[in-house]
Amino acid sequence: MNKLIEELQRVIITTFYLYVCFAAVLLYRLAVLHSYGISYAPWGLAAIKALILGKFVLLGRAFRLGARPSQGPLIYPILRQSAIFLVMLIALSVAEEVIKGFFHGETFIESVSDLGGWLQIAATAVLLWLVLLPYLGFIQVSEALGENRLRQIIWGR
Numbered sequence: 001m002n003k004l005i006e007e008l009q010r011v012i013i014t015t016f017y018l019y020v021c022f023a024a025v026l027l028y029r030l031a032v033l034h035s036y037g038i039s040y041a042p043w044g045l046a047a048i049k050a051l052i053l054g055k056f057v058l059l060g061r062a063f064r065l066g067a068r069p070s071q072g073p074l075i076y077p078i079l080r081q082s083a084i085f086l087v088m089l090i091a092l093s094v095a096e097e098v099i100k101g102f103f104h105g106e107t108f109i110e111s112v113s114d115l116g117g118w119l120q121i122a123a124t125a126v127l128l129w130l131v132l133l134p135y136l137g138f139i140q141v142s143e144a145l146g147e148n149r150l151r152q153i154i155w156g157r
Contacts, residue, residue: 010058014135018057019050021131049096053089057132060085061139074140081140082132089128090121 023046033039065084094112101111115121142150 014054015051018054022046078137081136086129
């Protein structure tokens, strides 16, 4: 039962973190598009995407993708994991667009073009990477210090 509660807490925390980050990006996009007179507000999409991507990140962690070796500096596994998860999140974003396109009768190329040009894809990738770095860094430092030690340092006993 404790394991189930811990896993549920991880899902909630990860989803909330990703939602806040995605919502910030969407708010910026909303402001830019609003300045051009374009209405745009997919808040529900950010929540669904955060939940789905959060679960995939947790699955990746469960399978120890890019896990830290027993020795060595923490920066390497943080960078390795963030790169692995970034590729995974980009692949999931492409899959999301293809699935949405399928339901709207679009071809694969038409669906992928909805992601924007290369500049927009690169900007999105950098933003996703910046979202992943502190999240994975916190996890790696927490694991290196020992169970709940970082949480105690930050939040107190």
